[in-house]
Amino acid sequence: MIAQFHCLRGCLYGKSLSCNEKSRGNSYRAVNNYDLDRQILGCGDGPASFNAEMSQRGGHIISIDPIYVFNVPQIKSRIAETYEEVMAQTRKNQNEFIWETITSVEELGRIRMLAMDTFLNDFYVGKQQGRYIAGALPSLPFNNGRFDLALSSHFLFLYSAHFSAEFHLQALQEMLRVAHEVRVFPLLMLGGAPSPHLDFVIEELTKDAFSIEIKRTHYEFQKGGNEMLVIKSTSSKF
Numbered sequence: 001m002i003a004q005f006h007c008l009r010g011c012l013y014g015k016s017l018s019c020n021e022k023s024r025g026n027s028y029r030a031v032n033n034y035d036l037d038r039q040i041l042g043c044g045d046g047p048a049s050f051n052a053e054m055s056q057r058g059g060h061i062i063s064i065d066p067i068y069v070f071n072v073p074q075i076k077s078r079i080a081e082t083y084e085e086v087m088a089q090t091r092k093n094q095n096e097f098i099w100e101t102i103t104s105v106e107e108l109g110r111i112r113m114l115a116m117d118t119f120l121n122d123f124y125v126g127k128q129q130g131r132y133i134a135g136a137l138p139s140l141p142f143n144n145g146r147f148d149l150a151l152s153s154h155f156l157f158l159y160s161a162h163f164s165a166e167f168h169l170q171a172l173q174e175m176l177r178v179a180h181e182v183r184v185f186p187l188l189m190l191g192g193a194p195s196p197h198l199d200f201v202i203e204e205l206t207k208d209a210f211s212i213e214i215k216r217t218h219y220e221f222q223k224g225g226n227e228m229l230v231i232k233s234t235s236s237k238f
């Protein structure tokens with residue numbers, strides 16, 4: 001439950017986009033129109049708008065997160081309870097971020113609340129449709145190869161102080177069991193230091209003959225957070 005609801009650090013699009021578009025998180029950024037045809041799993045999607053927005057655009061997304069065990073009023077009240085604390089933390093750490101696309105902590109707060117509203121409005125129906133599933137890495141309730149793409153945005157590596165290198169490896173191996181390709185963003189910990197687990201997981205996954213790439217992203221909100229890990233199984237169709 002460590003990471004739950006601490007989602008104000010969502011990453012956003014470029015300057016010319018509307019507030020709604022800005023409210024889309026990193027999972028959204030890690031995919032493109034081409035990915036709309038693909039079966040996508042979002043791990044640790046939390047109370048963000050990725051699933052709602054992608055589903056509206058005709059995408060095929062399933063999100064898994066431990067918070068989906070709760071109902072809308074429970075998630076809403078937890079967001080309200082933690083909002084001020086998260087804002088205070090962000091204010092305290094504001095030198096860790098680049099305030100260009102989003103110009104202030106207050107704007108970030110508004111944008112993230114908008115994203116959470118989009119999520120909350122979609123959650124009840126989405127859960128009935130099987131788009132939101134309560135669960136937690138490193139164990140995923142899906143068959144081998146069920147997805148084309150599995151994403152982790154602001155969960156793996158970000159919470160490296162709370163989850164061990166072994167947890168990260170198991171989580172990535174599990175994502176690679178159910179998906180042909182895995183993308184993880186960012187590769188930094190809370191506080192902005194590079195994750196100490198990255199080299200270990202790359203070394204171990206390389207032994208398993210996965211193809212591994214660190215791609216530079218245009219987007220950077222957390223200072224230095226402009227890299228995405230892309231891992232493909234050698235049998236990947238893409």
Ligand SMILES: C[S@@+](CC[C@H](N)C(=O)[O-])C[C@H]1O[C@@H](n2cnc3c(N)ncnc32)[C@H](O)[C@@H]1O
Pocket residue numbers: 001002003004005006007009010011025026027043044045046047048064065066067135136137138152153154155
């Ligand atoms: C900082 S939020 C990121 C939300 C969203 N992906 C984003 O980028 O805005 C981290 C999420 O990870 C979830 N989480 C915590 N432990 C997890 C686990 N073991 N497996 C999957 N998700 C987990 C939390 O509940 C939370 O929703």
